[in-house]
Amino acid sequence: MVLIAIVVAVTMMVGSLARSLAATSAGPADTQPQGGVAMAAADGAVTEADGAMPAGVSAFDEQHPGIVNLDPDLLQALRDAASDAREDGIEFVVNSGWRSPEYQEQLLRDAVADYGSEQEAARWVATAETSAHVAGGAVDVGSYDATDWLAEHGARYGLCPIYDNEPWHFELHPEAIDEGCPAKYFDPTEDPRMQQ
Template identity: 60%
Template sequence: MQTTTSPRPRRGHRKLFVGVALVLAVTGALTAQRVLAPSWSPWEALRGQPTAADGAIPAGLRLSVHDEASPAVARLDEDLLAALREAAADATADGVQLLVSSGWRSAAYQDRLLRDAVDTYGSRSEALRWVATAATSAHVSGDAVDIGPYDSSDWLVRHGEDYGLCQIYGNEPWHFELRPGTTTEGCPPRYANPAEDPRMQL
């Protein structure tokens, strides 16, 4: 009796099939990752990235002085915020919008900024000319606000003492704090940088 045997599949075809399947699987995974991956996830917080709850404001974004939903604004000292809002109303009449680029910060966020500054400037002493420690920062206590863009901070430099709002550091024209009594005495002399501020020596 004559028997027949099925031909064996060619090894070349099998390799080709496996190769195509692998390429499709990898392509599909990469596509899904691009489509499904969010721009931010809770894993960022676990890696130490500051969030809105820390007072972080995304780069390039500025907040209204009336933004009660953002801790960066809502957790500012109430007297500072009231003065800032009064100034903002008058600035608007001059065609200038006062916006918050940084306000209240958590201690963890301030620590992160200082570490980044050390990396940027190469030493802690140089970094402290720009970034205070969490223990001394007026941002952590809610007593300081950074205003932008330039025309906004420039307006506040020129008119801030009418509201008790003063530029504190010569190297930070965006940084303002409340100094009551300036309507009669004017703002105090500026420190060249935070490292010269006695409050930063604690």
């Protein structure tokens, strides 16, 4: 029985990894966004043009749609924080930033497949209509050191963690510079913005 559970768990992880790798593979050069609009590959696969991030993308990247399509104020705050963190020996890597609606919907479909229901998937992935990523208003910061640094110092830049279950997810709240970050939601299902 334990062996069956292990085989099922490994199979699910491999499937999730394969979907993740497919979503982050670069498409042909003609899939790059023009005028800030992402275009899916001819086969409908999600590409970097949709905001899918390869490993190691910096907040200072000037080419990747997932960075350059962020809200300009969020991007400036992120770059200011990343510059100061670098002085403390911490490097920011952005695992996710702006996403096309198609990419967001693919992530949601994958989450439903992984978690078994739309209700459980909603704890981790928003719809394209409600996602702060699609609006260019959220970044997922990689590495525990960067996440911890930003959780401690982010309010100085207006960058706030939003969900307890996603400590890597930050959004811009300019009022946090003077007032501190607002209380976090346990997960996105508690966020009134997700109820649209």
